[in-house]
Amino acid sequence: MLLSTFISKPDSVSAIMLKVLLALLPGIALYVWYYGPAILVSITLASITALATEAAMLKLRDRPVKPFLSDNSALLTAWLLALSIPPLAPWWLVVVGTAFAISVAKHLYGGLGNNPFNPAMIGYAVLIISFPSHMTHWLSPHGLGQVELSFADQLAYIFGGHLPSGIKLDAVTTATPLDTLKTQLQLDRPVKEILGMPIYGALAGKGSEMVALGYILGGAYLLFKRIITWHIPAAFLGTLLVTAGIFHLIDPGHYAAPLFHLTAGAAMLGAFFILTDPISGPTTPKGKLIFAAGAGFLTYVIRVFGGFPDGVAFATLLMNICVPLIDAYTQPPVFGKKDGGAK
Amino acid sequence: MTNYLFILIGTVLVNNIVMVKILGLCPFMGVSKKLEAAISMGAATTFVLTLASGASYLIHQYLLGPELEYLTTLSFIVVIAGIVQFTEMVVQRTSPALYQVLGIYLPLITTNCAVLGIPLLNVQAKHNFMESLIFGFGGALGFTLVMVLFAGNRERLEGADVPGIFKGSAIAMVTGGLMSLSFMGFSGLVK
């Protein structure tokens, strides 16, 4: 018998997830514009793997397949992971990462709603630790590579691992702007000079800064639709800005400008799409601020001082670990028990 | 001074004794079901570990010397066992509640390989007395941090729809592994 509320708002998990997927489209479109359609291949690959793994895990766990397969959460994980790894990555890299994310990080914990870690970021972390060399070959934006690969050549490389004869991988790929900055700084070149290199645009990487703009657009849509609240993006970007600003003020020759850090790497993707994952994130407003501020700080530290090219994934995972404690210690006071609650 | 700070950050985060060195897994798995127990265990271990680091440095430096190097492990074990016994008695007397919470795990600090591991690492790294103390304290702090975070996660996981065969220790192991994966993000931070 139905005993609780008899009416409910016309809303659903799958609709929410669908809106997040929609919000990713401007970023993806700009991605394709600047880097070519290879990313669509990895997104498709990741999506198919995610759905297949999800279905298999649901079957194994004896759970109904249909309602969970149509909740779009597996697709979202797949898209976020595909957007985090190089578009020219071999097919098995995408498949391994996605399958690991869905099966271990999500379904071992009980599937949708139960995972303490962001599955996409677990997938990314596993890949960058297991296959570091494959994870650093990023496609050069249009007009910057020594050679431009045709879409057919890209497909051949993704699925067969062969480049057209006479073309070396290094000729079509490059390190990310963040990675380049780090390696060049180790050669004792000043930031200003490094940022003059052709891969850099107005703020950060050429192309990638525009993709970041696309993510901001999507983020604005999510804020407008009230899928996410302002807390996480604001605290994350704010902390990143302030931390980068302080270091930049101390030594502008060695530390890049704050706006560079905001638009470089996965900062915008993280701020609006990764950290805002409600399942692995905190739930209280104060907790969201602490969580995102911590992630912003860790992102900067790992990016600038650590051994990995970008810090968003690890910062997200490290803050994910802290979520239960953050939630437990930031419970807002209940009705009538606020300090000075009388008026 | 920065040297000490680096040792501290290094032991707490970058070379975390549990997450990176994979030492001290017994209490990490055993006493992390409840948050309070994890905090108390961390505190007790911090006390023992700091004391053991200092004592073992003194013994190694002044009692054993180069010709009795082969007694290092043996003597460290004896000293640690003694300190743990002492701690147990103090805790039982001063805080019966804490004693209750820690239960059988208090004597287990003796067999916590992290507690033996850190003095041995100290010897290996040729730390001086102050460095040994800070290394021991930092290691214990890292241990406590990870214990507390892990306990928080395990308390929450109790409500999760974990598949039957993964319930309990299995999923805790998986979580420990994924936490370790996350801590690898710190690698390269302090050389």
Add this chain to the structure above:
Amino acid sequence: MLTALIVMSGIALVLGAVLGFSAIKFKVEGNPLVDKIDAILPQIQCGQCGYPGCRPYAEAIAAGEADINRCPPGGEEGIRKLADLLGVEFKPFGGGTVQKPKAVAFIDENLCIGCTLCTQACPVDAIAGAAKQMHTIIAPVCTGCELCVAPCPVNCISMVVIEEKITTWKWKYPVYALAPVRRSAFGRAPE
């Protein structure tokens, strides 16, 4: 060789002295654990655990003589609490003990001969009545231990299962429906 012996026995001597001293200094009396276990037990005093009451059973658990899964009235919840307190794994019921629905004793007053055997058996004085007078169960304090049933010479005591009333009715655990919920139409269609 000799130095090694001297060093090790020196360490042992010092530690022994310190521990011996603290053993006197930090002496603790009594065992608060028994009280804590006793507080968890349902106090039905039924003896189904094989001990003559709840407290003796608590003492046996504290001494490590008895398992935690021998109290059927406490239910699985009770075992879980004991497991939490003692830091051991949860165990299902052992030794052929079954959990029965809650019941109270009922004396058929037509048959009672007033022999007082049942009043002597009742651990909580829940039977009123003197010699040669019929007895009555004081239902609100009856724990349903069934200890009075066997001694009755005329078999006039029976256990009556407590039925659910509106005042004791509990909301049921919602069925986590993954198939669409169908509303169950009531018996007859509304006119």
Add this chain to the structure above:
Amino acid sequence: MRTLYQFHGGVHPPTNKTQSTRTPIAPAPLPGKLVIPFHQHVGNMARPLVKAGNRVLKGQLIGMPEDGVSSAVHASTSGTISAIGMAVVAHASGLPDLCATLIPDGQEEWVTHEGMAYRTAAGADVRLALRLAGVVGLGGAVFPSDLKLRSGKHKIKSLVLNGAECEPYITCDDMLMRERAAEIIRGAEIMRFMLDAEEVLIGIEDNKPEAIAAMQLAAAASDDKMEVIVVPTIYPSGGAKQLMRILTGIEIAAGVRSTEKGMQCFNVATALSIYRALQFGEPLLSRIVTVTGNVRNAQNFEVLIGAPVNELVALADPLPDTNLYIMGGPMMGVPLPSAQVSVVKATNCIIAASDKLFPPPPPALPCIRCTRCAEACPADLQPQELFWFAQSKNFGKAQEYSLFDCIECGACSYVCPSHIPLVQYYRFAKSEIRALEHEQAAADLARERYEFRQSRIERDKQEKAEKLAQKEMTALAARQSAATPEAAADNSAQLRIQAAVEHAREQAAAARPKNIDTLTPRQQAEIAEIEARRAKAREMAHPDAGQPKE
């Protein structure tokens, strides 16, 4: 303009109120049978005063309030009591409860009744009159009103009259305020007088302009300081605590009495019944019920307490695909276990439901912690955490996260994108916790009694041992002191006889039945019968005892 305050959260479900406000309140015709439960209020069940076959008059007391929190129950019309027994009542459990079945004779013959001069009578007498009139809160809580009309040691500043009626579909208070504003204001004057409150604040949601106008007109005519305050439409503004927060800015925590903060809150319909009870001596026999939903003519009816729901709904002409009746609104209402249950004092609305009107929700998915529920919660709780703990039966944690501050308003369930029956989980957890607490109390009592028994047995044993020792001592002393053996024998024989006499006396005292002095012949006969049965039982138990030996 008064400053209004806001409470956290709240939702805006479609109100669906206009369907039932098009026609005035209509009296429901006398039904063929009334089933009146004895437990219609919070607290102890009323004690039945009538037996099957008794003729009762309209307004006659048939259920006497028991000690403490309780209220009276009356015959809603004149007729014959055909049965006192268990019947399924309007309760989510679907369990039966003690009811009186009344067959009306159609005479509507009133019991003699008269009003009382409440201004001159002692406060306790006025409250007793209300208790015996069965006046309880008609907003749905059915808490005995007399208990709320004690100002106690706290000074009451504001008397809040709740006319917000925020639940969708329900319009009984709206219609009552439109049609009987003057009487409600009279009731408010009585309550203000009894509580010695400074002001009366009447909160009405802004979607009831007619009611607001009527109430303003009536309030203006009063000598008391009364103010009709229009509050914005938001669910659950009609929750007592939420309304008091809106009107005064003061929040009352769970477990705190509003009087401690100088406030008391009543429903408008309660004000009316208080007025009727004191002015005319009329007990609470009927109430206004909205019949709406899947019906052709949604309308408000004045219904006698005890009238069967199916006869009431038939007046509104339900559509054939109706498959469920809900008592209350769509947010907090409970499905009725059967259409045959009767209207009780808590019945403010009956919604005929069909799958078309309230489509069954899609399958519930796991919680994704989106916190829409936390944003909607008017009690500032974290429903997602409560759900997490309730579904894993971690009751201790659920309580830590203030489960009992939940008012079960359903705002969280309404907004949940996973369609989880959240309130259901909270109700489950709450009743489990209450049961566990009850069990714990029982265990504590058992331990106490057990320990007392142990100590008594120990003491008895000791006393016995002492007595024995003493006896031996005296015997020894006697043996030693006795000059002649004869005297000693005499002495001990005397002792023995004395003991035997005492024993016999004791036994006699123990065996003599008590309370036989004032027995009627019938009772004496009963006792004799029991003795006979007992003798027979004894025979059965010891078959050889009574038989002559061969």
